[in-house]
Amino acid sequence: MAKPKLKEHHIEREWCKGCGICIEFCPKNVLELDEKDKAVAVRLEDCIACRMCELRCPDLAIEVIVQE
Amino acid sequence: MAVRDYLRERFFPHMWCPGCGHGTILGALLRAVESLGLKKSEMVMVSGIGCSSRISGYVDFHTLHTLHGRALAFATGVKLSRPEVKLMVPMGDGDALAIGGNHFIHAARRNIDMTAIVMNNRIYGMTGGQYSPLTGYGALATTAPYRNIDHGFDVVTLASAAGATFVARTTAYHVQQAKDILQKAIAHKGFSVVEILSQCPTYFGRKNRMGSAVDMLRWFKENTTKIGSKAKAENPDLIERGIFVEKQLPEYCSEYDKVLERAQSGGS
Numbered sequence: 001m002a003k004p005k006l007k008e009h010h011i012e013r014e015w016c017k018g019c020g021i022c023i024e025f026c027p028k029n030v031l032e033l034d035e036k037d038k039a040v041a042v043r044l045e046d047c048i049a050c051r052m053c054e055l056r057c058p059d060l061a062i063e064v065i066v067q068e
Numbered sequence: 069m070a071v072r073d074y075l076r077e078r079f080f081p082h083m084w085c086p087g088c089g090h091g092t093i094l095g096a097l098l099r100a101v102e103s104l105g106l107k108k109s110e111m112v113m114v115s116g117i118g119c120s121s122r123i124s125g126y127v128d129f130h131t132l133h134t135l136h137g138r139a140l141a142f143a144t145g146v147k148l149s150r151p152e153v154k155l156m157v158p159m160g161d162g163d164a165l166a167i168g169g170n171h172f173i174h175a176a177r178r179n180i181d182m183t184a185i186v187m188n189n190r191i192y193g194m195t196g197g198q199y200s201p202l203t204g205y206g207a208l209a210t211t212a213p214y215r216n217i218d219h220g221f222d223v224v225t226l227a228s229a230a231g232a233t234f235v236a237r238t239t240a241y242h243v244q245q246a247k248d249i250l251q252k253a254i255a256h257k258g259f260s261v262v263e264i265l266s267q268c269p270t271y272f273g274r275k276n277r278m279g280s281a282v283d284m285l286r287w288f289k290e291n292t293t294k295i296g297s298k299a300k301a302e303n304p305d306l307i308e309r310g311i312f313v314e315k316q317l318p319e320y321c322s323e324y325d326k327v328l329e330r331a332q333s334g335g336s
């Protein structure tokens with residue numbers, strides 16, 4: 001099976017409470033909090049689409065969308 | 069069906085605090101349900117009272133938000149009247165084991181087909197951080213400012229002794245394992261108990277100076293281990309994760325059908 005390739009991180013800003021769990025446990029340090037304390041994906045090229053952010057997000061605010 | 073299709077999105081963002089583990093458990097549960105290919109109309113979620121019990125408001129299944137500690141009693145009624153539906157009963161540690169303790173052990177003893185999920189954050193969060201039956205010896209709580217002197221239950225041992233036919237434990241850090249265990253528990257025919265350690269940064273974490281939600285998740289990572297691991301032999305204080313009991317015994321609804329048959333045929 002080919003490695004999944006990232007298309008985008010769909011982040012529901014209204015749902016994100018800025019706890020920082022996605023940022024801390026991302027193995028590739030892809031995410032950051034912006035000035036409004038919402039998660040944003042800033043280093044997209046480093047993302048390996050492991051979905052750890054999506055699985056751990058307590059606000060169900062992140063979806064990792066991969067290329068078909 | 070995507071995970072989000074199982075949600076009642078109109079109630080989002082949810083009411084849990086920033087960093088609360090309960091949302092992660094909700095996510096794991098929905099992924100388990102999705103993997104099993106279950107339809108919304110064939111699942112019933114029954115919950116009691118507490119932070120954890122608010123979970124039933126967020127899932128677009130049949131849901132029942134009932135009395136404190138009584139979720140399993142209501143779920144028993146639903147299951148007996150509609151044995152074909154899948155019952156999920158998420159409860160907090162206080163809800164399941166203090167006021168609901170008797171319902172918990174007796175539902176386990178009956179082996180009625182449902183999945184009890186104990187979302188264990190070791191505190192009563194909704195009412196302000198009072199100690200619960202799982203707070204544990206030596207911990208701090210609003211009602212134990214000089215440290216708790218009650219020992220906590222071991223949910224796994226308790227459920228196993230009470231007769232549950234599927235007993236497992238995981239944490240909100242171990243999300244993949246949480247999904248896999250929930251999937252097996254839901255598919256299991258009989259009473260299944262899944263304890264999931266969940267972080268409460270607002271009360272348990274703050275009172276016990278455990279740091280942020282991230283720090284509490286790291287604590288789960290560092291203080292738990294797989295069942296029977298070498299690490300456990302070297303450090304007995306580690307909490308074991310995995311499936312402790314998985315066995316088949318006659319299920320309550322099937323047995324009840326046999327009682328009806330015997331009564332109606334005039335036999336004994």
